[in-house]
Amino acid sequence: KQEVTQIPAALSVPEGENLVLNCSFTDSAIYNLQWFRQDPGKGLTSLLLIQSSQREQTSGRLNASLDKSSGRSTLYIAASQPGDSATYLCAVDAGGTSYGKLTFGQGTILTVHP
Amino acid sequence: DAGVIQSPRHEVTEMGQEVTLRCKPISGHDYLFWYRQTMMRGLELLIYFNNNVPIDDSGMPEDRFSAKMPNASFSTLKIQPSEPRDSAVYFCASTTYRGGRQYFGPGTRLLVL
Numbered sequence: 001k002q003e004v005t006q007i008p009a010a011l012s013v014p015e016g017e018n019l020v021l022n023c024s025f026t027d028s029a030i031y032n033l034q035w036f037r038q039d040p041g042k043g044l045t046s047l048l049l050i051q052s053s054q055r056e057q058t059s060g061r062l063n064a065s066l067d068k069s070s071g072r073s074t075l076y077i078a079a080s081q082p083g084d085s086a087t088y089l090c091a092v093d094a095g096g097t098s099y100g101k102l103t104f105g106q107g108t109i110l111t112v113h114p
Numbered sequence: 115d116a117g118v119i120q121s122p123r124h125e126v127t128e129m130g131q132e133v134t135l136r137c138k139p140i141s142g143h144d145y146l147f148w149y150r151q152t153m154m155r156g157l158e159l160l161i162y163f164n165n166n167v168p169i170d171d172s173g174m175p176e177d178r179f180s181a182k183m184p185n186a187s188f189s190t191l192k193i194q195p196s197e198p199r200d201s202a203v204y205f206c207a208s209t210t211y212r213g214g215r216q217y218f219g220p221g222t223r224l225l226v227l
Contacts, residue, residue, distance in 0.1 A: 031213055043118070043205055043218035089157070093213055100145065100212035101170065104157040 002027045002094050006105035013080055013112055021075040021108045023090035028068050031095030034102065035064050035075050038087045047088075048075070052095070080112045118219035120206050126225045132194040135222045137206030138187055145212060148181055148191050149205040151221070157205075163189065164212070196226045 003026045013019055023033070032051045036044040048057045048064040050073070056065040063076040073090055087109050091102040119138040127133055139146045147162040161171040166183040174181070178197070183189040193200055203223050207216040 034215065036218075041223075043220045044207075044216075046215045046217065049215050091157075095213070100162065101159055102216065103159075106156045 002030075002092055002098075002103045004090060004092055004103050004105040006088075006090060006108050008108060009106065010109040011111070013110075015080060015082060015112055015114050017080050017112075018076070018078050019080055019110070021077070021088050021110070023073040023075070023105055025071045025073075025092045025103075027094060028071050029094065029096070030068065031093040031099060033064075033066055033073050033093070034091045035062075035073075036089045036091060038089060038107070040086075044089065077110075080110075082112050082114055084112050085110055118206055118208055118217055120204075120219035120222050122222060123220065124223050124225075126227065127196055128227050129197055130195045131226075132192065133196045133200075133224060133226075135191040135204050135206075135224070137189045137191070137219060139189070139206070139208030140217055141187070143208035143210050143217070144186075145209045145214075146183060146189050147207040147209075147216060148189070149207065149218075151203045151205060152201075160191070196224075198226045200224065201226050 005024045007022045034049045035047045038044045050057045050066045061078040066073045087107040089107040091104045121136045148160040149157050151157045160173045161181045163183045181191045203221045205218050205221045207218045209216045
């Protein structure tokens with residue numbers, strides 16, 4: 001059974017810092033991995049989707065990398081801003097008979113203070 | 115597009131009552147997912163549909179839970195009878211293809227007293 005772990009559980013940084021959020025998964029045979037953002041009381045917003053054949057994806061100040069063999073992904077946020085404060089979740093699509101079903105990590109709560 | 119729409123946004127009910135949650139996916143999205151989020155268990159997939167047909171309901175916790183999708187623009191998740199341990203935020207999501215980016219609704223926050 002696929003398990004997804006995110007470290008750290010919470011992170012507080014001053015504005016302007018570059019930061020890295022980590023995600024690990026137990027079964028490396030995945031189809032893709034997604035990073036989501038969740039604001040308090042709101043739904044999830046998909047930030048980046050990396051296919052299993054890709055090594056990284058970029059969108060603005062966000063860069064997500066994927067190392068399937070080691071079962072790891074990182075989300076890099078450059079020049080953090082207070083508006084980046086939210087919970088960040090990674091989710092794995094294991095493919096195969098589980099194709100389309102996402103297994104989520106518990107999330108990293110990010111606080112960026114001015 | 116208005117995005118995924120869920121109603122109600124908040125629901126407070128008493129144990130034993132029937133609860134119906136509603137979802138309208140993004141037009142043109144063939145896949146619809148129901149998730150439940152709690153502090154203890156995080157986000158869990160309950161069931162998903164493709165072209166209105168349930169594909170995988172292995173995440174539905176027990177027979178008290180049922181889901182339907184009578185047409186491409188509407189789905190319901192019903193709990194009957196409800197119990198306090200059903201208290202959670204229930205999300206609906208949709209996507210254009212299996213394995214694609216999922217677009218989430220704002221969720222329904224359910225409290226069963």
